[in-house]
Amino acid sequence: MMRLMATGLACERGGRPVFSGLDLAVDGGQALAVVGPNGAGKTSLLRVLAGLLPAAAGRVSLAGGEPEASLPEQTHYLGHQDALKPALTVKENLAFWTAYLGGAGGAADGPLASVGLSALAETPAAYLSAGQRRRLSLARLLAVRRPVWLLDEPTAALDAAAQAMLGGLMRTHLAGGGIMVAATHGPLPVEGTELRLGGAPS
Amino acid sequence: MSALAAILIRDLRALWRVGGGALVGALFFLAVMVLVPFALGPDLALLRRIGPAVLWLGALLASLLALDRLFADDAADGSLDLILMGRAPLELVVLAKAAAHWLATGLPLVIVSPLLALMLDMEPAAMAATALTLAVGTPALTFIGVIGAALSVALRRGGLLLPVLVIPLAIPVLIFGVAAAAGAPSFGAPFTILCALTLFSAVLGPFAAAATLRHGLE
Numbered sequence: 001m002m003r004l005m006a007t008g009l010a011c012e013r014g015g016r017p018v019f020s021g022l023d024l025a026v027d028g029g030q031a032l033a034v035v036g037p038n039g040a041g042k043t044s045l046l047r048v049l050a051g052l053l054p055a056a057a058g059r060v061s062l063a064g065g066e067p068e069a070s071l072p073e074q075t076h077y078l079g080h081q082d083a084l085k086p087a088l089t090v091k092e093n094l095a096f097w098t099a100y101l102g103g104a105g106g107a108a109d110g111p112l113a114s115v116g117l118s119a120l121a122e123t124p125a126a127y128l129s130a131g132q133r134r135r136l137s138l139a140r141l142l143a144v145r146r147p148v149w150l151l152d153e154p155t156a157a158l159d160a161a162a163q164a165m166l167g168g169l170m171r172t173h174l175a176g177g178g179i180m181v182a183a184t185h186g187p188l189p190v191e192g193t194e195l196r197l198g199g200a201p202s
Numbered sequence: 203m204s205a206l207a208a209i210l211i212r213d214l215r216a217l218w219r220v221g222g223g224a225l226v227g228a229l230f231f232l233a234v235m236v237l238v239p240f241a242l243g244p245d246l247a248l249l250r251r252i253g254p255a256v257l258w259l260g261a262l263l264a265s266l267l268a269l270d271r272l273f274a275d276d277a278a279d280g281s282l283d284l285i286l287m288g289r290a291p292l293e294l295v296v297l298a299k300a301a302a303h304w305l306a307t308g309l310p311l312v313i314v315s316p317l318l319a320l321m322l323d324m325e326p327a328a329m330a331a332t333a334l335t336l337a338v339g340t341p342a343l344t345f346i347g348v349i350g351a352a353l354s355v356a357l358r359r360g361g362l363l364l365p366v367l368v369i370p371l372a373i374p375v376l377i378f379g380v381a382a383a384a385g386a387p388s389f390g391a392p393f394t395i396l397c398a399l400t401l402f403s404a405v406l407g408p409f410a411a412a413a414t415l416r417h418g419l420e
Contacts, residue, residue: 052283052419072287081280085212087219092212099208100288 002028002064002147004049004071004179009058011044018044019197020057028064028147028177031170031192033184040197042183043080046150049181050077065147075148076141080156082133083140086126090117090136093125098143111142115165130157138166141173149173151182155189163189205290206298213302216275217268227264228310234260235318246323253322254332254383260318261311261336262376265343268307270364272299272351273415282355282415292412300348300407308340332383335396339379342400345407346371352411356418375399 003025010020018041026032034042047053049060051072062071084093094112112118115135120128128136134157141149149170155163167189170180174190182188238256239249276282285295315336319329350368357363378399381392 050283050287052286054419069289073289075287077283077287079280079283081278081283083280083284085216085275085279085281087216088212092215096208096212097284100205100290101284102205102289 002062002177002179004060004062004148004181006049006060007058009045009048009060010056011041011048011053012056013044017056022058024195026179026181026193028179029174031174031180031182031188031190033182033188033192033194034197035184035194036197042197043152045197046077046079046152046181046183050075050150052077062148071148074146075150076144076146078137078141078149078151078154080152082137084125084128084133084136087124089122089124090128091121093136094139094143097140101140101144101146111139114142114169115139116162131159131162134158135162135165138169142169147178149178149180149182151180153184154182155184155186205288206294209285209290209295209298210302213299214306217302217306225310227267227307228314230267231260231264231311231314232318234263235321239321249322250324250328253319253324254328254335255380256322257315257319257332258336258339258376258380258383261315261340262343262372264311265308265340266347266365266368268303269344269347269351269368270354272303272348273355273411274351277355286415286419292415293408296348296352296408296411296415297404300344303348304341304344308344311340312337328383331389335379335383335393338393338400339375339382339396342375342396342403343372345400345403346375348407348411349414352414352418356414375403 005025007023009022011018022045024032034045036042044053048055051070060071062074065071065074083097088096090112109118112121115138117132117135117139120132125133125136154166158166170190174180180192235256242248273282276285286292288295312333315333316329319332324332347368349371350364353367354364375396378392378396382389382396385392
């Protein structure tokens, strides 16, 4: 059983403490929704967990994962930005991330069909709408299997149908023993515990 | 290793399709070389003598042009976060990105340099020598440039700093590049030192840039 743990986590941005003394534990198959007002540190928490932001104190660990790989190498991070190159087509963008992140290679068609972008496979990413860009980012999570998903506002820019599709993807991920931590303002499409970050210190 | 090949191919595609990186550098190089004879006047002997130095100067400035986009685009669209979370060593990723950058922006300069040498009335032997030294020396400019490109991402609004940081480090390459081109056909020590500078910077540049990118996480 996998378990993502953080103990005594603290984070500072620009000399200002964002949060401190934060403990969390998420077991495989569980989802954790991080909620709180703007500036409460939801994105900072996800970036600390992803290893993209150094923690001022505390530590993050993953038990039961691949012993050879570090936590960031077993983690998908879906940030506010979609990490797409506008000059490349939808398929090329996905194929690049699949190859770079170490996916099973080749088959971009399956993930693209799952997120409903098959018809746009040869379109340059520059012509996608915000919601379509988001769908393409989600396809990355399917193309490369990684047990930990850190999602920052995953439903942003998605229409109702895409949110339902995302709910299905999340349920499949959790049913396979995956771990999910999502920062969100609205309700998550799946059951999960909630971590409330306090108001922003003025 | 397929991760590195993926980076190389993606960057090459992005640079070529946008048309920005590759052609802007070559056009800038062309503009400088067209203007030099007008500025110096129609003294063919003078143009012929300073030709290699002028070509090297133009190539150095042209290769600085596209450098600031090397990591800035990836940082702006969130790709850099995911690149840092990959399994490939960051030093090798930087090396792959630098190789793609040189193929898209440095190699065109080498290829057009003999044509531009015609405008400076250079001898065929001098043309070939200059193109050869550019082919050997411009990768050093890119490898030194990646350090500046990484710094300009780590320090916000560092784009302005880039030329200031990179030009002093590029001076040895310019000195030995011009000396090697002028010393043709017997290249001798300057050419050997130019090769050494390229190999040295190919090792140092990626390590320094990767350390800068890691340290610049925020």
